[in-house]
Amino acid sequence: MKILVPVKRVVDYNVKIRVKPDGSGVDTANVKMSMNPFDEIAVEEAVRLKEKGVASEVVAVSAGVAACQETLRTALALGADRAILVNTEVELQPLAVAKLLAALVAKESPQLVIMGKQAIDDDANQTGQMLAALLNWPQATFASKVEVDTGAQTVTVTREIDGGLETLKMALPAVITTDLRLNEPRFASLPNIMKAKKKPLDTVTPEALGVDVTPRIRTLKVEEPPKRQGGVKVADVDELIAKLKNEAKVI
């Protein structure tokens, strides 16, 4: 069984981003970029399925600028077997990414796509569901547990929902999106980082895949949110209660 794992290059989660003064976007020049944390979890899950003998091959995919190759090398160092870059300078929106991935699925015929539930930059939380729709595959979003039954060709997934947990069972092929508690991703070891440099990384273009990636949504401006004023420190519990009663009037 082959698993496709889309990975996105995003601003590292530790970076405090700055809005550009001209309101055109967020300043991403010279900031640390990393693999989207949910995608690390997706790679880890796929690699574990390979280590268990459930999967035969793990293919990482990233769509975007040439620098996404670094993200793909990280995926390879974590245990993916090979990688595909869909190279474009165009600003990619979720529907476009989903269409690119659907075109790659048609070429690669994976039985499972495991990807992040949301990218921490744009926070759209769309791409996996869109991909499942385009392929008319079942979807299991926000997964905290994945069990593949290769004999029956099914997957059983526990999902984090608003009221608690829910378990779904569906036939393969399927799309799974990862939540935080699915696993704890490993760190890439130095030897594996070296090995990753030799693993195959192919490049394709949206044109070659026959996908129109023209953005549908236009960003008119990007602003800083209203800043919250830090308040005061209170000396003790009595002062806190007094403030909440008399000043804030919330209790």
Next chain:
Amino acid sequence: MGHSVLVVAEHNDETLVSSTAHAIAAAKQLGEVTVLVAGTHCGGAAQAAAQCDGVAKVLQADAPELAGHTAEAVTDAVLAAAQGFRAIVFPSTAFGKNVAPRVAAKLDCAQISDVIRIVDEKTFVRPIYAGNALATVTCDDQLLVLTVRTTAFDAVAQRDEAAPIESLPVTFTGPKVELVSRELTQSERPELTAARVVVTGGRGLGSAEQFHALLEPLADKLNAAIGASRAAVDAGYAPNDWQVGQTGKIVAPELYIAIGVSGAIQHLAGMKDSKVIVAINKDPDAPIFQVADYGLVADLFQAVPELTQKL
């Protein structure tokens, strides 16, 4: 703005989940509202939708296939209803986030996630980068799929008179998915996203026992919901659906009390629109104090019991 808008209700068949009344409020700003209630034996929820202020019509899709409210089946229902609408609105909850993109892709239209303000019928404001930037975005597509952040739109009220309810036939063409089980966290407390007061515990609580022993009595006194940081959930102090933050729940109560929470940006993204924020932390430099109206630098194991007792 005089377009027709379809709101996809989140419900439990018997009645609506509170998020739906917020989604209707947002949709009202765009035009005339029709609500789709898709489920099994969901007449109760359809009736509740019909009595929401601002609703002109309810479509009830009632079929055994819709029993689990799975994305695949609900998408088929939405596609059966979608004709003629200019926008399809979902609450930005686990339910809405699961279904909306599937609908958008089926209709080949863009989705705008987590709308917090409607500028005009095709222009919206949404947070990006964990709420550290607000993007104003626009889209010229003839149909738009939106998810709306429930805390950004006040819920519509219930009224006595009811809008007409029509039954909607659905052809199911999506893949079949079996709902094996659902484990819902049982709680007598107010729902986290709707509570007037939220008490949140972080890693500082140290263990599941201490988390509950300290926070439950305080929450009881304040009739509060209990939230948790990701670290507290990961450590098993609290169930996953209590997580507040960028990748958990977004809350905006009157009073938010953060206890033993450092205030990472991912956590702040979920609570910084609260009206009054209190932080109790022993580290005077913890970032949570930068957003707290009232900060108490103290050992929580002393301060919290004292607070509970004196309230």
